[in-house]
Amino acid sequence: MKIATILGTRPEIIKMAPIIDEISKRGIDQIILHTGQHYDKEMSDNFFRDLEIPTPDYNIHVGSGTHGKQTGLMMKGIEEVLIEEKPDIVLVQGDTNAVLAGALVASKLHIAIGHVEAGLRSFDMTMPEEINRRAADVTSTMYFIPTEESALNLLAEGFSHKNLLITGNTVVDACFRHLEIAKKRGFEEESLAELDIENMDNILTLTMHRAENVDVKERAESIISALKELSDMNIIFPIHPRTRHTLESFGLFDELNDLPHVHIVKPLGYLDFLLLTSKSTLILTDSGGLQEEAITLNVPALTLRYNTERPETVTAGGNILVGSDKEVILENATKILNDEEFADKMRNAENPYGSGDSAKLTVDAIQDYYKKGLLDIKAPEDIMRSFTRKMASVDEDITVGEFEDGHNSLIHMVFDGDKMRFPADDLNLNGMMINYDERE
Ligand code: UD1
Ligand code: UDP
Numbered sequence: 001m002k003i004a005t006i007l008g009t010r011p012e013i014i015k016m017a018p019i020i021d022e023i024s025k026r027g028i029d030q031i032i033l034h035t036g037q038h039y040d041k042e043m044s045d046n047f048f049r050d051l052e053i054p055t056p057d058y059n060i061h062v063g064s065g066t067h068g069k070q071t072g073l074m075m076k077g078i079e080e081v082l083i084e085e086k087p088d089i090v091l092v093q094g095d096t097n098a099v100l101a102g103a104l105v106a107s108k109l110h111i112a113i114g115h116v117e118a119g120l121r122s123f124d125m126t127m128p129e130e131i132n133r134r135a136a137d138v139t140s141t142m143y144f145i146p147t148e149e150s151a152l153n154l155l156a157e158g159f160s161h162k163n164l165l166i167t168g169n170t171v172v173d174a175c176f177r178h179l180e181i182a183k184k185r186g187f188e189e190e191s192l193a194e195l196d197i198e199n200m201d202n203i204l205t206l207t208m209h210r211a212e213n214v215d216v217k218e219r220a221e222s223i224i225s226a227l228k229e230l231s232d233m234n235i236i237f238p239i240h241p242r243t244r245h246t247l248e249s250f251g252l253f254d255e256l257n258d259l260p261h262v263h264i265v266k267p268l269g270y271l272d273f274l275l276l277t278s279k280s281t282l283i284l285t286d287s288g289g290l291q292e293e294a295i296t297l298n299v300p301a302l303t304l305r306y307n308t309e310r311p312e313t314v315t316a317g318g319n320i321l322v323g324s325d326k327e328v329i330l331e332n333a334t335k336i337l338n339d340e341e342f343a344d345k346m347r348n349a350e351n352p353y354g355s356g357d358s359a360k361l362t363v364d365a366i367q368d369y370y371k372k373g374l375l376d377i378k379a380p381e382d383i384m385r386s387f388t389r390k391m392a393s394v395d396e397d398i399t400v401g402e403f404e405d406g407h408n409s410l411i412h413m414v415f416d417g418d419k420m421r422f423p424a425d426d427l428n429l430n431g432m433m434i435n436y437d438e439r440e
Pocket of ligand 2: 010011207209239267269270271273274286289290
């Protein structure tokens with residue numbers, strides 16, 4: 001079996017690292033294709049070194065550009081590599097342009113696609129990431145889904161539960177593994193000393209790079225005005241290159257950099273960044289990955305967005321959406337800083353993203369699909385049979401698997417009272433309402 005991983009940006013490298021590592025350990029043939037969307041060493045090369053994964057076999061160097069140009073160049077480069085390498089499955093992760101390009105190309109070549117971190121939805125079609133993740137889900141063969149809530153998004157869109165695999169998020173694997181490594185290597189003193197900041201108490205780690213925040217001057221100004229008032233905090237801001245460019249062009253960079261309690265530093269390596277976030281009192285971010293890491297590391301997060309595709313973090317109580325509104329940011333930050341009980345509740349929020357075995361579950365499932373021939377994508381040979389859409393109330397002990405075999409059917413939705421449930425094969429349906437397709 002040969003597995004091809006396509007990645008292109010910092011978070012994809014971080015979240016695919018545990019899977020790449022697991023594939024290597026099992027001796028499975030693999031290739032890594034980098035699109036070159038991120039190219040600064042602080043956004044790319046350093047992570048291959050820090051996370052101890054092989055450097056990419058291919059880099060198609062697309063660089064920066066408009067979405068159309070960047071995605072088009074990626075598609076051309078990815079197609080050439082996939083035709084040459086003929087992998088059995090292509091893995092894409094998350095919601096970047098690499099995911100869109102990789103999924104579109106692989107599906108047209110009839111190569112199976114595994115979407116890692118599938119099923120997330122912000123329901124905000126103005127976000128390029130929402131378009132990318134939805135398109136990748138439409139074309140995928142295997143879905144590696146972090147939580148039941150995300151799996152329900154896919155069921156609601158009509159996907160068969162058969163290929164939806166709830167695996168947790170590999171960010172937990174990466175976080176646990178690398179925090180330990182960082183501590184063992186004594187990175188703590190070294191890295192924090194490198195930041196050259198005298199007082200490391202009361203840390204607020206800030207990251208932001210979303211187009212809707214940093215490309216819109218009014219929003220960037222509003223966030224900065226809140227930062228000015230948080231002068232009791234040591235704000236450490238490893239700045240994304242996009243943000244540096246736009247803040248400079250708006251004339252806001254120097255104003256922020258001149259604040260004595262704000263320390264703007266270049267993007268940090270993963271080990272250093274994990275140590276920084278784990279030492280933080282508060283995280284202020286618009287990053288997807290950081291919302292997940294905050295709840296994994298028990299640090300309260302305020303998310304500088306109006307919606308999130310990670311609502312589990314909010315429901316669990318570890319994350320609050322504050323948009324870019326100065327007053328809302330300050331009100332919530334003040335509460336976390338001054339109300340110990342409130343902060344403690346946020347810190348103790350249960351992590352919804354699994355226990356750190358997501359990479360193992362993912363590669364187990366790929367090997368299982370391969371053995372069963374389920375990665376062979378070919379034109380159907382059976383003539384389609386008609387089916388009837390039905391509802392039923394179940395009043396006997398019968399599992400999803402038994403019901404489907406007995407009725408030659410596929411269950412779509414299951415309601416336990418007013419709660420929608422994921423139709424796992426071994427779920428006992430007694431007392432539940434189901435909706436299913438019955439084949440003739
Ligand atoms: C991309 C992803 C976003 C992800 C983020 C992770 C898409 C649509 N966006 O956003 O989902 O959250 O990566 O960080 O795929 N730049 C550099 N050096 C680099 C990379 C970028 O200077 O190595 C600058 C360029 O000016 C570029 C800008 O950053 O135009 C934006 O980069 P781009 O890759 O288009 O989007 P991100 O904001 O990084
Ligand atoms: N990160 C890092 N160094 C930094 C800032 C972030 O290693 O200076 C890591 C962070 O731990 C997380 C990932 O980068 O795992 C998040 O990437 P980003 O915010 O760029 O993208 P998103 O997750 O929003 O797609």
